Amino acid sequence: MAIDLLRYLLGALALIVLQFFLIQEINLGTWIKPMPYILFIFLLPFSFNRFLVLAAAFCAGLLLDAFSNSGGMHAAACATLAFAKIWVDNKLLDPDAIQLQGFRYLTPDFKSFRHYAVYILALTFLHHWVYFTLDYFSLSNFFLVLLVSLMSTLATCLLMLLFKLTANIR
Amino acid sequence: MVFLLRLIRKNLFLMVYLLLMLFSILQVARFNIYQQSYFFNTSSSFVNGTSRMKTDIADYFKLSDVNKALAEENKRLREELSANFLAGDSARLIVKDSQGRKKYSYMTASVVQFTTHLQNNFITIDKGSLDGVRKDMAVLSPSGIAGIVIDVSDHFSLVLSAINTQFKATPMIPAANFRDGSISWNGKDPSLIQLNGVSRFEKISPGMDVLTSNYSVKFPPGIPIGKIYAVNKTGGSSFFDIEVKLATDFRKLSHVYVVSYNYAKQVDTLNRRATRGN
Numbered sequence: 237m238a239i240d241l242l243r244y245l246l247g248a249l250a251l252i253v254l255q256f257f258l259i260q261e262i263n264l265g266t267w268i269k270p271m272p273y274i275l276f277i278f279l280l281p282f283s284f285n286r287f288l289v290l291a292a293a294f295c296a297g298l299l300l301d302a303f304s305n306s307g308g309m310h311a312a313a314c315a316t317l318a319f320a321k322i323w324v325d326n327k328l329l330d331p332d333a334i335q336l337q338g339f340r341y342l343t344p345d346f347k348s349f350r351h352y353a354v355y356i357l358a359l360t361f362l363h364h365w366v367y368f369t370l371d372y373f374s375l376s377n378f379f380l381v382l383l384v385s386l387m388s389t390l391a392t393c394l395l396m397l398l399f400k401l402t403a404n405i406r
Numbered sequence: 407m408v409f410l411l412r413l414i415r416k417n418l419f420l421m422v423y424l425l426l427m428l429f430s431i432l433q434v435a436r437f438n439i440y441q442q443s444y445f446f447n448t449s450s451s452f453v454n455g456t457s458r459m460k461t462d463i464a465d466y467f468k469l470s471d472v473n474k475a476l477a478e479e480n481k482r483l484r485e486e487l488s489a490n491f492l493a494g495d496s497a498r499l500i501v502k503d504s505q506g507r508k509k510y511s512y513m514t515a516s517v518v519q520f521t522t523h524l525q526n527n528f529i530t531i532d533k534g535s536l537d538g539v540r541k542d543m544a545v546l547s548p549s550g551i552a553g554i555v556i557d558v559s560d561h562f563s564l565v566l567s568a569i570n571t572q573f574k575a576t577p578m579i580p581a582a583n584f585r586d587g588s589i590s591w592n593g594k595d596p597s598l599i600q601l602n603g604v605s606r607f608e609k610i611s612p613g614m615d616v617l618t619s620n621y622s623v624k625f626p627p628g629i630p631i632g633k634i635y636a637v638n639k640t641g642g643s644s645f646f647d648i649e650v651k652l653a654t655d656f657r658k659l660s661h662v663y664v665v666s667y668n669y670a671k672q673v674d675t676l677n678r679r680a681t682r683g684n
Contacts, residue, residue, distance in 0.1 A: 257460055260523055263657065266594045269523055286419060294426050301433070303457060304521050305528045305564075308430025315430065319423045370434045371525050372593070 247403070248276035252296055256303050259395075267387040271310075272395035273300070274363055277317055278356065286322045293318035306371075313367035320362050324355065356396070361389045457519035457530065465660055472548075472660045479548040510626045512663045513538065515545075518562065522569060522596040522656050529553055529565040531662060539563045542624060544665040550630040550653030551575065551618060552662050563664075568631075569596045569656050577601060577631055577650075578619035582610050585619050589631060589650070596656050598635060601648035608646070610637055616650050623673055626665055 255273040264270070277293050297314030301307060364385040372381050414421065465472075515531040533539050535558040545552040545565045553573065557564040566573055568591065575589040587603035604610060614634045618625040630653040638647040667673075 257463075260521070261464075261657075263522070263596070287422065290419070290423060290426070294430075297430075301430075303519075304524070305519065305530070306434075306521070306524055308433030309524075312427055312430035312434070315423060315426045319419075322419075370431065373434065373525070 244276075244279065247279070248292075248296065251276050251399075252300060256300060260304060264391065267384055268391045269368075269384070269388045270391035270395050271364065271367070271388070272392050272399060274314065274317060274360065274392070275396045275399055277314065277321060278359075278396070289322060290315060290318045309367050309370040312370055313363045316366045317359055317363040321359055324359070353393075357389060357393055360392050360396075361385055364388050364392065458532075461516075461518055461660075468658045468660050471655070471658045475548040475655075475658075476661070507668075509668060511666045511668060513666075515539075515563075515662050515664055517659050517662060520567065520656065520659050522567075525593045526570045526572060527567040527596075527656070528556075528570065529567050529659065529662070531563050531565060531664070532561065533664060534559050534561040534563055536560050538666065539664055540666065540670075542670070543667070544624045544626070546625075546629060546663045546665060547654040547659060548661065548663075549655070550632065551625060552654055552656075552659065554624055555664065565662075567656065568599060568652065568654065575625060575631065576619045576622045577616050578627075579610060579614050579616055579634075581614040582608055584608050584610065585621070589616075597652055598649045599632060599652050601634075601650050602645065604646045604648055606639065606644055606646060610634065610646065610648065612637060623667065623670065624665075626667075 251273040255271060259270060259272065273296075276296065277289070280289055280292075293314040294311050297311035298308070300310040304310075365381065368381045368384050368388070513533060515533040515537075517529055518532050519530040521527045529545070529552065531539075531545070539555055539558050541555055541558060543555045545555060551568050553565040553567045553570070555563050556566045568575070568589075571591055571593045573589075573591055577587060577589050578585040584604070587601055589599055589601055591599050601616065612634050616631040616634060618627055618629040618631060620627040632650040632652045632654075634648060635651040636649040638649070640647055
């Protein structure tokens, strides 16, 4: 368990560092700004203390904000993501399946990949929507924000899939 | 009371979440009203250490571009040396010497941290109030404008980048004899800035140089903003939509100059007196 925890923490840190040093720097145009570091929230097991999850997500967001001069954009988005994830996990998932989750089993016990994809896409979109709403910070850009969030969500999910595949190869 | 306590206990998680959201949104809001300093920014030393590490690494990859930009600037400055000019008329020879009062002073600074992916981008530089940096000073890159200082700590300053939706500058286009309109960024492409308020009757074409105007208090006059990239006409409007290709490449920012306008205080006092008179 301790080794799993250590591995998880290192992985989360690596994701945040990667976001700050590399992904933020790559220019993919106005519409696409991927943030695959949120993978670390998805990797948490369902059985985890919810206050701890919320605090961890918020702190990680705040850390990124401090480095990239973005106020509390990442923090707000990550907190929302953590909150929504916990809500979905508790309300919509099979409670029996929750007991099975540990650090080792990163994929939730969903019926099919399609359900899992919807779960990830929806939560990622929520995170991105909060982030870009705070970034643009005006209601006149509502549809622009939706478009940017949607495009970035697709890019983020692709990158997260890539990370997960490469991390699982070993 | 018991009811209240029960309510809190029942919704504790939601309340914690709402508190965290409130805190972060206040951060963003305060960040937008950029006169105030805020809680988490790159003025703290831990963040700066890490950010500097990143720029130190990135600087190696930018070296050749930075060198090119500096060499280009040296060339431009050398061409302005008085020794390169023939005095046209010996009877009206103008001698440029240092007797006149200096209007602008320059100091160099290194970029510690910058972003280009946000709507409100900032630059952190490694000179602060102890080095003489003050709020509202202009910041230039070797090739053009970079931003305006909005917050200073002892050893670092926060600069409102030109690619920030809250940035404003007054331009002039000498080739079209035009001194009006305003420069601001629409938040889309970090290499293009927008020039607004240019009447359709102005003779403006792509490729013309856009410089900072003489009316600007913060920026010295004649500093390159960029070159006109596209002149668009939107139906019905009496103004052009003009895209300006920025002279500064904000993705390769490494060394900057902080400009202090030595008479800023006097201009400020006059302006304040004028507004108070109204």
